[in-house]
Amino acid sequence: MEVFSLLIILATSLATSHGSDLGIPHQIHSLRPQSGSSGAHVPGLSCLSWRLGVEAHNIIGWTTIPQACANYVGHYMLGHQYRKDSRGVTHEALLYAESLKLVGDCKDIWVFDIDETTLSNLPYYAQHGFGAEPYNATLFNEWVNKGEAPPLPESLKLYKKLLSLGLKVVFITGRPEHQRNVTATNLKNVGYLTWEKLILKGSSETGSTAVEYKSSQRKMLEKKGYRVIGNMGDQWSDILGTHVGNRTFKLPDPMYYIS
């Protein structure tokens, strides 16, 4: 009975305190509460080491997270550590941006990716195994087309501060061009009110990898006279390639991998 009460308290606490921070009301998760999000033990595999390997770009080209780490990743994403890790990155980005002397000609830009960088698909992934289920394009696009993705709170704060420093923001996303309206509306609804450009993947670019597509778009921006001061994404493919910018920042994302 006591254990059951504890489960209820933990589940409620997860759903309210963190859920509401991300604008996710009344999520129901089948997570088994554990003592912490950073030390779950799986025989023969450390999920913490797996996550570090992913974030440091040692583990690449994976399609789903290790099944044994599904609970671990769920706890991480819904718990404190994901927020703390994100804050660590945006804090560093802000320190960097504040150290700059901008020319003031409106050509200094900060490139943001969208999914898991400025908008969070955690409400969707929480219902689909946190990356343990294979990617389902139909279901994911249904979710995107609702336009209900909450912002990543730390990224939204950074976005506002960058604007106040005089930087212009450019979004470069792998979302297809036909999702422009829903994406723009979603961004505005959650607080990203203005941008210099919102770049989506055109039909001619569907054959390109994210690295190729995003490098090419950044190259075109530089040709137009923009300077990519900072570049932030949750995938290494957002910040590798060419014309990556003066500094790059990798937000955490242990749920999926895009090459």
Place this chain on the structure above:
Amino acid sequence: MEVFSLLIILATSLATSHGSDLGIPHQIHSLRPQSGSSGAHVPGLSCLSWRLGVEAHNIIGWTTIPQACANYVGHYMLGHQYRKDSRGVTHEALLYAESLKLVGDCKDIWVFDIDETTLSNLPYYAQHGFGAEPYNATLFNEWVNKGEAPPLPESLKLYKKLLSLGLKVVFITGRPEHQRNVTATNLKNVGYLTWEKLILKGSSETGSTAVEYKSSQRKMLEKKGYRVIGNMGDQWSDILGTHVGNRTFKLPDPMYYIS
């Protein structure tokens, strides 16, 4: 009394089980035992987030670790997680190497850095605050010149397996040329018995950053017909720049940063 006994047991366990794994006998550390190496709380700062930021190359250009994280980093380095994280990287590297079809012309090479990649300076850093004390070249070189650095156990295993796959090993280190003999002897004494090349930093290169020096050395290797199949280091400067190799691997190192 019970707490005291627990402290003694923990301290002994740290000093013997992990110390001896790395060939560090009877280390005395002034660490305060904590409940785990991955979740130490420091007000206003998550050391776990700081470490992730370092490993994912978000936090760069630092000279010492945050003072508040000294205990945390010490526990991490002497505890299980450092070994597990290293194993995660070398395991991924081996999977990659085993997937290759080598030409068999002895031109396929694997580049290893030395310090904190193949040889461990943990016995030195354990006596110098695990990166909390500013770098002291005199004392560090005294340590290096003893030639007593133990191997990183996971890297040594990987090294042996790579050789058995038919790869040649090239060491590229920031150690200066005049430490060649002591370095070669140290490597051999701990189990790295053979290599294609051992490249140290010449006096003409002292003005170059690690990225410049190592890129230039890899370029020369490629000019000589070598193919850099893999490239492994504990610093991002080991694996960034040009001619980085077909795949790169970043081993953990939260103790120091080299640009």
